[in-house]
Amino acid sequence: MKPSTIDLKAIIRAEGLRYTNQRESVWQELQSSDDHRDAEDIYFSLRQKGINISRATVYRTIEVLVKNNLVRKLDLGDGKNRYECKWDAAHHDHLICTECGKIVEFMNDQVEGIQSDIAREYGFSLSYHIHQLFGLCEDCR
Amino acid sequence: MKPSTIDLKAIIRAEGLRYTNQRESVWQELQSSDDHRDAEDIYFSLRQKGINISRATVYRTIEVLVKNNLVRKLDLGDGKNRYECKWDAAHHDHLICTECGKIVEFMNDQVEGIQSDIAREYGFSLSYHIHQLFGLCEDCR
DNA sequence: AATTATGTGAGATTCAATATCAATAAGGAA
DNA sequence: TTCCTTATTGATATTGAATCTCACATAATT
Ligand SMILES: [Mn+2]
Ligand SMILES: [Mn+2]
Ligand SMILES: [Zn+2]
Ligand SMILES: [Zn+2]
Numbered sequence: 001m002k003p004s005t006i007d008l009k010a011i012i013r014a015e016g017l018r019y020t021n022q023r024e025s026v027w028q029e030l031q032s033s034d035d036h037r038d039a040e041d042i043y044f045s046l047r048q049k050g051i052n053i054s055r056a057t058v059y060r061t062i063e064v065l066v067k068n069n070l071v072r073k074l075d076l077g078d079g080k081n082r083y084e085c086k087w088d089a090a091h092h093d094h095l096i097c098t099e100c101g102k103i104v105e106f107m108n109d110q111v112e113g114i115q116s117d118i119a120r121e122y123g124f125s126l127s128y129h130i131h132q133l134f135g136l137c138e139d140c141r
Numbered sequence: 142m143k144p145s146t147i148d149l150k151a152i153i154r155a156e157g158l159r160y161t162n163q164r165e166s167v168w169q170e171l172q173s174s175d176d177h178r179d180a181e182d183i184y185f186s187l188r189q190k191g192i193n194i195s196r197a198t199v200y201r202t203i204e205v206l207v208k209n210n211l212v213r214k215l216d217l218g219d220g221k222n223r224y225e226c227k228w229d230a231a232h233h234d235h236l237i238c239t240e241c242g243k244i245v246e247f248m249n250d251q252v253e254g255i256q257s258d259i260a261r262e263y264g265f266s267l268s269y270h271i272h273q274l275f276g277l278c279e280d281c282r
Numbered sequence: 283a284a285t286t287a288t289g290t291g292a293g294a295t296t297c298a299a300t301a302t303c304a305a306t307a308a309g310g311a312a
Numbered sequence: 313t314t315c316c317t318t319a320t321t322g323a324t325a326t327t328g329a330a331t332c333t334c335a336c337a338t339a340a341t342t
Contacts, residue, residue, distance in 0.1 A: 018339050054291045077216055095263055104263050111255050115274055122236055122245050123279035130273045133256055138264035159308050195322045
């Protein structure tokens, strides 16, 4: 992931919130990889780097980032939420290997269009969708 | 839902399991409606009908039914698994109202086909998928 | 520096789901 | 039918992710 052009301090303060070391740390940690990580991952990585932070603060901060569209929350069906840095990313969905956990991102305009058609057909106004394909990756089958 | 032509006793015993009142009761309860219900719903409905059963047994029995493709387990993102009777149902995905919880079932051959294409493109062999559209239904928007 | 309200940390709590284990009962044998 | 073996059940404890509580810390303003 390329270095952020995002000014977290400005965003945080525009929300009327306080800019803190903990919030900056969580944001940096999430930006440090392209992975789809869970809150516990973030918590442990920060602790390992000697940064003192609590689980509660990790959860609370992630929620702030999600609300400001800097991070996307994902439920990949393994019982815990995962998060990905999405401030510069176009929409995409996921292909997941049920054996090794590998995650491939895909985007298909045709499917996106059909989703809108389906919503219209049933009188729904769509706000978001979940589209996940599960199976075995090349290496695992 | 039309009355079952399924012989649960035969299926259960073919699995080398014992046919019990509890297992039959859970199966009957799941068949009694077309809804997407959670385990607690099933548990309470049975108790209300005077059937003595424990939560643990409800969970365990549902798992047996899922493994035998009589019931489909769904994660609709509200923190608890939901179940639908699917012994006679063709595959379908879901459109969910985030306001009132209404669930509409849809099926689109084109999307199903594209999913296969995507899997092939990335070298995956697909085993299942989750496709859920969230938004406001006609009544709620 | 003083003030004040927001943010944080440690631990308690919630809730769905699973595990434990003594008691029960299904189903095969006689 | 009765007996026997063992899967199943129920009551309860436990797990794990996520949230809540509240005394204390600290960001931000004056
Ligand atoms: Mn992704
Ligand atoms: Mn359905
Ligand atoms: Zn794999
Ligand atoms: Zn609605």
